[in-house]
Amino acid sequence: MSATVESIAAEDERLLPRSPLRRLVSRPELGSVLGAIAVFLVFAVVADNFLRAGSLGTVLYAASTIGIMAVPVALLMIGGEFDLSAGVMVTSSALISSMISYEFTANVWVGVGVSLVATLAIGLFNGILLTRTGLPSFIITLGTFLMLTGLNLGFTKLISGTVATKSIADMDGFPAARALFASHLSIGSFAVQVTVLWWIGMIAVATWVLLRTRAGNWIFAVGGGRDAARAVGVPVERTKIGLYLGVALGAWISGQHLLFNYNVVQSGEGVGNELIYIAAAVIGGCLLTGGYGSAIGAAVGALIFGMTSKGIVFAQWDPNWFKFFLGAMLLAATLLNLWIRRRAEATR
Amino acid sequence: MTAPDEPRDPAGTAAEPDPGTTPREDAARSADTPPPAADHPVAGAATGTPLLELDAVSKHYGNIRALEEVSLTVRGGRVTCVLGDNGAGKSTLIKIIAGLHRHDAGVFRVDGAETSLASPRQALEVGIATVYQDLAMVPLMPVWRNFFLGSEPTVGRGPLRRLDVRLMRSTTRERLLRMGIDLRDVDQPIGTLSGGERQSVAIARAVHFGARVLVLDEPTAALGVKQAGVVLRRVAAARDEGLGVVLVTHNPHHAHLVGDHFVLLKRGAMAGDHAAGEITLDELTRQMAGGSELAELGHELRRAAPPGPDSDE
16 A cells, blocks of 8 residues: 555645556546547548548538537436437427517517527426436427427428428528527638537536536436435536526527528438437447436537548448448447546556 | 534525425425534533433334433533334434424423424434435435435526535545544445445535534445444444434444443334443343343244254244
8 A cells, every 4th residue: 555655745746646648547437538549540541531620610510510519418328318219309409489470470580589598398208207206317308309300290291281490591680590509600711610619618517517517526426326326415406407498499590590600491301310419428438327427428429520520421331331431430439438447446 | 513514504505495306305405404502612512501402202103112211421522322122212312302203291302492393404403414225315326426416516696606616526525534434535426335335425424514423324334344344433433523423223243342332222212221331242142132032932942843054043
């Protein structure tokens, strides 16, 4: 035991003997960061265009559309729950916004506002149903996933007669809403989509909440030991409902981007995306069982997805390989995380 | 007592109770008490009014007598051991002291005043903290986050209101050090600590959040000999800080090491009440195991099986 040596060191800074390497290794993000570097290097070598500013902007954009959802989904997973309805909730949010504006010929901001309330209500529904019934979140959100999928298609068909909404591009307020949700800024030759800013904002807020607020402490606690958390007075129900509201907020932002980027919404979209968000969170170090993970890790997971999906195109490979690469990466990252964590715990 | 030893009453101590918790859950929130200790003399109150006194307390569940006329005194700086086999009434006794159940008969005094605790929260408010066997800890979270879980101190206002991480870390380290636990790193997940260390952290946490009476439910039950020793040292440390300790156990060896007073329970009733000087370990063990009953058991087993070296253990 080196404890005696360490306690001789300045009493407040007994942390020093712990090597920087070991601290790094105990971070949940490490696996995903290593993975991201590897993926970046591969495409930097095999795809000629990959390193150009325009390409990197495209990669960041692809990453941001996943990342805006992957970050709140990661928080939810740290809190010990799933949300399988996250993918179609994005579409629902976009549809609500579009239809309210179109059918009532209202300013698009009315639609945007109603959509925010409605999407949060879906999140609230998930959260309350979960905490009241005590059923597994897998079942509850599988239910809302299927219901929303049906509602998206059914209502769209009923109201507009087709599977897509009508364009709202000529309606009042559209340019301003588009600027907020689907514009891009040029920094020199580098075009940054506004979603990237939303994404970065999301990461910053999520990381702050998770690591530096009481709510963050509670999120880790309800995921890592619900009964213990309850026993010391943590409001378990409120924390979980809050996490579902966070996912809904992400779905609203993503949904508005979807709408204002394309002017119309395809009602069948979003199915399957929920698993991509979960995969990004897991690559980023979130444990499926809860209580461990990070928002930054999930963001890096999303970046890996962005790099892979666009890198394959730049490398002129058959894009059909994309899903295979993602699956392989998910397994590799999970195994790497597992291995790192075992080592980190063994070498303490 | 040096100044840095009292960095408590963080802004966040007034954590509102979750209205959804049941009494049972409430009981274990030892970390959530506002420190009431300021105006109570803590140290060495071995004489004078006992912190806690049970006088012929009974508890019935329907027609079952769970506890019958049990008396118990807890003084500051003293360890009172409650010994008994399974079903002896130990849990019922803990529940009454922790405020989970009200007693039906007899007198329950706190600081000399008769009382009947309506809830675990009320028990905490008068300074009675109960550490249950599951300890109410989250294994994957760092020690310092666990220490303050549910009562996190914060600084700043509005959206900038944040955890006072520096205070949390340093307080955890100081409190544990004061209990004689020199953790290498308060950032390590609490699950990586040994069972004895975890129990020690739970005790330190109860002490920090203002407990005057510490009720420990079988703190050594699941531990090896060495780990049990670690925990018993913490019990002694809490005692030396002036707390009254109620140590509930079925292990007379552990009880005899730290106990100042022994209360034996059998089938819900008092089977013995001894001061430390009055009784030897052997006698305590014999009474605890039920003396004649054990002899009878040995006799019975001898007839059933060929005599073995430890057939009368």
